[in-house]
Amino acid sequence: MTHTYNPTAIDAADLEAKLLAPPSAEPLSGEIMTRSKVEFANDGRTVISGTWESDPGTSRWEFLTRAEIIHLLSGAMTVQRDGEEAVELRPGSVAYFPLGWTGVWTVTEPVRKFYVVYK
Template sequence: MSIVLPDATTAALGPDAPKPTSVTGDQREAALEVWTTRDGSTVTGVWECTPGTFTALRDGYHEICQILSGRATVTHEDGTSAEVGPGSTLILPDGWRGEWQVHETVRKTYVIVRV
């Protein structure tokens, strides 16, 4: 069996909610989980977040994501940063810590692999 999401850029996501790790802005986020393994070790879906800044920590899992729309600056705790936008691929390995500054609402697909 295969799972097809015809267009992740326009897929309806779940209800939006306040971003719990928001530092600045009244950020809201929403997601749609598309698939998960039976043991929960791998999850894939679509996520969206409104402008503002939030902290992020990848503890116990790796995340691979593809930016579909919007723009952000992703900054690692060591100060290195990258500008991301449509077409950018990010790999945030287990232990990654940093901050996202969302300039324009960001939508991404993601794969989470638990370690």
């Protein structure tokens, strides 16, 4: 079966709210509220996709057991891999965080992204 949905049309009330915390990421600028909804997960949960939102803040991410591809739908953020220059992401940007990627995300405007996590 083909599964389709429009991540820009999801109402914020349909998303589960929680504070950003390990093992997802370590907040560096105090508490950061996030909201998310898983839209797809295969049987082994080796592929998971959905919608994720984050309030502004800075956090450390370590992709040691999974990798992620994101498509930024709204907002703005910078991502900086350890030892590299920061990259700004805006609506329409797509970014890939391969297994082993470690660095800092700074959300400067509330963000909504579509993501695919795979192990």
